[in-house]
Amino acid sequence: MASSKHVTFPNKFLPYLLLAPQLAITAVFFYWPASQAIQQSVLREDPFGLSTQFVGLANFKHVLNDANYLNSLQVTVIFSIATALIAMAFALLLAVMADKVIRGKGVYRTLLIWPYAVAPAIAGMLWLFLFNPSMGTLAYLLRSTGYNWDPLLNSDQAMVLVVAAASWKQISYNFLFFVAGLQSIPKSLIEAAAIDGAGETKRFWTIIFPLLAPTTFFLLVVNTVYAFFDTFGIIHAVTRGGPGKATETLVYKVYNDGFVNLILGDSAAQSVILMVIVIAMTAVQFRYVERKVHYG
Amino acid sequence: MIQNNPIGRIIAHIILIVGILIVAFPIYYTFVASTQTLQDIIRPPLSLLPGGHFWENYSSALFGGISKIGGVGVDRLLLNTLVMALGIAIGKIIISILSAYAIVFFRFPGRMFFFWFIFITLMLPVEVRILPTYKIMVDLGLIDTYTGLILPLMASATATLLFRQFFMTIPGELVEAARVDGAGPLRFFKDIVLPLSKTNIAALFVILFIYGWTQYLWPLLMTNRNDMATIVIGLRKMIDFTDATTQWHLVMVTCILAILPPILVVVLMQRWFVRGLVETEK
Numbered sequence: 001m002a003s004s005k006h007v008t009f010p011n012k013f014l015p016y017l018l019l020a021p022q023l024a025i026t027a028v029f030f031y032w033p034a035s036q037a038i039q040q041s042v043l044r045e046d047p048f049g050l051s052t053q054f055v056g057l058a059n060f061k062h063v064l065n066d067a068n069y070l071n072s073l074q075v076t077v078i079f080s081i082a083t084a085l086i087a088m089a090f091a092l093l094l095a096v097m098a099d100k101v102i103r104g105k106g107v108y109r110t111l112l113i114w115p116y117a118v119a120p121a122i123a124g125m126l127w128l129f130l131f132n133p134s135m136g137t138l139a140y141l142l143r144s145t146g147y148n149w150d151p152l153l154n155s156d157q158a159m160v161l162v163v164a165a166a167s168w169k170q171i172s173y174n175f176l177f178f179v180a181g182l183q184s185i186p187k188s189l190i191e192a193a194a195i196d197g198a199g200e201t202k203r204f205w206t207i208i209f210p211l212l213a214p215t216t217f218f219l220l221v222v223n224t225v226y227a228f229f230d231t232f233g234i235i236h237a238v239t240r241g242g243p244g245k246a247t248e249t250l251v252y253k254v255y256n257d258g259f260v261n262l263i264l265g266d267s268a269a270q271s272v273i274l275m276v277i278v279i280a281m282t283a284v285q286f287r288y289v290e291r292k293v294h295y296g
Numbered sequence: 297m298i299q300n301n302p303i304g305r306i307i308a309h310i311i312l313i314v315g316i317l318i319v320a321f322p323i324y325y326t327f328v329a330s331t332q333t334l335q336d337i338i339r340p341p342l343s344l345l346p347g348g349h350f351w352e353n354y355s356s357a358l359f360g361g362i363s364k365i366g367g368v369g370v371d372r373l374l375l376n377t378l379v380m381a382l383g384i385a386i387g388k389i390i391i392s393i394l395s396a397y398a399i400v401f402f403r404f405p406g407r408m409f410f411f412w413f414i415f416i417t418l419m420l421p422v423e424v425r426i427l428p429t430y431k432i433m434v435d436l437g438l439i440d441t442y443t444g445l446i447l448p449l450m451a452s453a454t455a456t457l458l459f460r461q462f463f464m465t466i467p468g469e470l471v472e473a474a475r476v477d478g479a480g481p482l483r484f485f486k487d488i489v490l491p492l493s494k495t496n497i498a499a500l501f502v503i504l505f506i507y508g509w510t511q512y513l514w515p516l517l518m519t520n521r522n523d524m525a526t527i528v529i530g531l532r533k534m535i536d537f538t539d540a541t542t543q544w545h546l547v548m549v550t551c552i553l554a555i556l557p558p559i560l561v562v563v564l565m566q567r568w569f570v571r572g573l574v575e576t577e578k
Contacts, residue, residue, distance in 0.1 A: 007468035022414060040428065113563070122551060271427065271428075
């Protein structure tokens, strides 16, 4: 293997030709719009596009001092943490159980990976069918016990509903990674602990859980990114950010300000702030990958 | 020896079964609703057993046209979504495998620059640049076209990175042997690299097909006409809680038809799917 120096083809023109399609699409649909977002974020334009003026960082100042924006930041953080924790805890429980059983592992896996294929917006609708107050059967049962269930009017209940749908959809993904993580833990370690008299619960918390830490941390980042960006469909299909602004996440607000309210400068400034958030999250993810290479 | 605990295993089975019931219930409930009449659906509680209107509901949704979305049938929505998902999956695989091949098997000025140029796009998901991208699509006249639905989602750093990772494991001796035999880079690509990449391509295909099928924000912006909508967007347009004319039985049918194809792909191609998932993310 050591001798395997990298051999390449001597060719001057071909590599550019091979790269061309991807570079063209990347330039037109990534760099051009991203640079326009940055440009737009320092301009103020009236909604008819008749006049523009340079306003420096005024849009950012305006956005960051806007109570609605701070509210939506808070909503996003609560939504993401709740979604990540619920989806991961549930998936970890199922993965640990699946690791224990001997028969039917494959069947359980097949039956648990469905939701991965369901679009987030549809996941939201499925839960809405069950829990909307006018025709949902589970809403009907809740209300018949005397509980005042109405996620279309009550903000906390709306949040519970979108979190449930978002985490339901993410269980299969987390499950597959936890199963892979559990399989990579050496069985001899666990057996040694068992010989030393450690009970099942103790073995889980002192050996299995710490050894799963890299998987858990990785999933935490992925789930947070998912909750930040991929759940637009759930919010749009289920609550439209409401009631009031109780479930208006950052991405939903960018969309709403840009396309519905036509506040272009603010929307662009929000896009730029989101870009910074994505870059930070990606950096965290890569630092983790690097560390795993060094110490894993 | 520690597995020798039948009670623990029975509890594990029970927890798994309960977990599966929770995971499957929303889908099952919607399936049941899709076989009932409109009157039965809007009068809860719904029976937990399928009703007798399966053929009636499914054929009227598929071929009858749905008045809420201007008489467009679900067959049309399914076609649009299929074109979009296949276009994204196949297009992405082709452009990424080519660019990864260029970056790994050639040395040329600007190689690292181009690598980073592609790599950085990982940090620019469509959600953070929606408005300007939308404007560009309007300027290019791509609203309500398949090209508009597919092209902007085709560039992806992840697929390129995956192929690059894999190509770097192909031993240099193979390249040398090919060169000694007089095979050029295109021949080497076709006869050696492509066959070796089969599993990776299959894995990536499943992931990307699901990705394309479940898109929401992009088709929402790119399509105004009902007959160009994807099934998820069409579904959203059919639903209105404040309006008594929502045809819930057809909504339920559309819902099931929207999730069936990607579920089939995931379940039938499970082996590649699991592999692809765990590998693309590493």
